[in-house]
Amino acid sequence: MTISTESIVKALQNVLTEEQVTVNETVRELHGRDESYHTMQLPDIVVFPASTEDVSKIMKVSQAHQVPVVPFGLGSSLEGHVIPDKGGITIDFSLMNKVLEVRAEDFLVKVQPGVTRTQLNKELKKHGLFFSVDPGADATLGGMVATNASGTTSVKYGVMRDQVRDLEVVLADGMVIHTGNMAAKSASGLHLNGLFVGSEGTLGCFTELTLRVYGIPEHVMAARASFPTVNDAVEAVVSILQAGVPIARVELVDEPSIKQANLFSETSFQEKPTLFLEFHGNEAGLQQDVEFTKDIVADHHCTDIEFETDNAGRNRLWEARHNLAYAFIHGYPGKKMMVTDVCLPISELAGAVNHARETVQSLGMPGGIVGHVGDGNFHVLLMMDMNDPAELAKADELNERIVHYALERNGTCTGEHGVGIGKQKYQAQEHGTALIVMEKIKQALDPHNLLNPNKIVKIDGEV
The missing domain is CATH 3.30.465.10 (Uridine Diphospho-n-acetylenolpyruvylglucosamine Reductase; domain 3)
Known part of the structure; x- marks a missing residue:
């Protein structure tokens, strides 16, 4: 531990308690990574505030010593948001959980x-x-x-x-x-x-x-609908939305993902492009929405549709969807998952998903495609060997192709995962001169660039 780190620790312990400040290496390792494939980097110090006043005191120490600060929740982010690539202080908010x-x-x-x-x-x-x-x-x-x-x-x-x-x-x-x-x-x-x-x-x-x-909705009903092609599934969603059906969830799961879900969750879903749907409402209105949806998906060549009305059935359906990432990780031991995250106008979604599937196949790597197709957001779950430079290069190529396809059609490089480290390089292409405005806002609120530096925007004179 350097003298400068020792002085920062003492300054923090002067305004907090000794138990709230640690340089323990195991704790630092837990705060040096998230769920992404990005390289772990350790903070120098981890602090555990218990109040707003504690956080304010930490920031004043940060300013006085010109040391970077990175906020940390549970580390479940997917683009390296909480990785402290400049070291410094990580603020863990686990004690502020009321x-x-x-x-x-x-x-x-x-x-x-x-x-x-x-x-x-x-x-x-x-x-x-x-x-x-x-x-x-x-x-x-x-x-x-x-x-x-x-x-x-x-x-x-x-x-x-x-x-x-x-x-x-x-x-x-x-x-x-x-x-x-x-x-x-x-x-x-x-x-x-x-x-x-x-x-x-x-x-x-x-x-x-x-x-x-x-x-909480009076009634909830879930459904699973299978289709011959991804195009049929996406076009069915567009028709459902155009018809004004107040659907609560609509998820696309492609054929390889369904196969992986069946293996992991011990389900027996048809191995075809599938929509997972959920409806919220009162009993009478819900039944009308369900019948209308049946007619719409039939018009788009739906091969099978099954409804779940009891809690156990609905939970089983959504657990299979939510556990899909773990299904791929379990199915490919030793490999790490990269998750892409683009969002496009719904009219461009089918083409984007087909383009992504063709790209995955051309690179010869295992992966599935899932998406929140009701709002044009989809993900590729790609499995790769972090020790194989060739596979890492292919994964980067896949991400580049998918992002550029989305941006060329007025979409975004990230629909929900955020920018972090992984999507920073696309900010200029997506935002153009608006990125300059973002940089000026950052400089106005954080002139010394101490708050999670090197994320979203890059500022001259990095810490």
């Missing part, structure tokens, strides 16, 4: 950033409410706000940005601000919620979140 207030009549909840999605929904269930955003992983809500997470339910309820009413944020200099209020709408001031959601810890640290929640 549900502070449930305002059932306002359909709002106030939480600390370390609260997980499952933890929140367990608490909300007592009030007949639920939180809608479901990215698959049981991520922290602070991390989900930081990356503007979405997932399977965004087609009906929207993404993380749509759920945020207010954020308490500690800025780089330790100042504490609120970005919104509890009102359903406002025409006052700049839209700071929208600025900070998705900022990936580069503009400030979230210490309290006020989020929108929903009433």
Whole structure:
């Protein structure tokens, strides 16, 4: 440990407790990586704040010693967001994990950033409410706000940005601000919620979140529909949306992914391009939506459709979808998964998925394709040997081809995983001169570039 690190540790212990500050190598290793394939890099120090005041004190130490700070939730991110490539301090928010207030009549909840999605929904269930955003992983809500997470339910309820009413944020200099209020709408001031959601810890640290929640649906029904081709499946989704069916989830799973799901989850789904669907509503309306959906998918050559109305059946269906990443990892021991993440206009989705499948096949690597097709977002789950330079090069080529295809059709390089390290190189191509505006905002709020440096934008004079 260098003298400079020792002095920072002492400065932190002066404003926190000794137990809240550690340089233990095992703890540092846990905070030097996420779920991505990006190379692990260790922070010099890990701190565990218990309050907003603690976070403010940490940021003041960061400013005084000019040391970088990286916020950390559970490390479930997929593009290296929490990897401290400049070392410094990692702030672990696991001690700030309280549900502070449930305002059932306002359909709002106030939480600390370390609260997980499952933890929140367990608490909300007592009030007949639920939180809608479901990215698959049981991520922290602070991390989900930081990356503007979405997932399977965004087609009906929207993404993380749509759920945020207010954020308490500690800025780089330790100042504490609120970005919104509890009102359903406002025409006052700049839209700071929208600025900070998705900022990936580069503009400030979230210490309290006020989020929108929903009433638990009276009835829920799930379905699985198989099709001869991906085109048929995607076109069926477009028709369902055009018909105004209020579908809550609609997921595409391609043929190789269905095969892997059957092996891992011991299911017996038809090994064809498949849609996993879910409907929320009252009993009468739901039945009408289901019958309408049956007619629509039949028009698009659906070969088989099965409905699940009981909890066990629905859970079995969605567990197979949510466990798909683990199915591939289990099926290819010794290999690491790379997950791509592009989003396009729905009219371009079928072509993009076909292009991705052809690219995977041309590279001769195992992988599946899944997507939140209701909003044009899809992923390739590619398995690769991290010790094989040729496979690493092929994986990078796959990602490049998929991203460029999306950007050429006015899509985005990341629909929900965020920029982190992996998608930074595409920012100029996607945003053009707007990236200069983002850089100026970063410089205004974090002039010394101490908050999660080298993420989203690169600033001259890096730490």
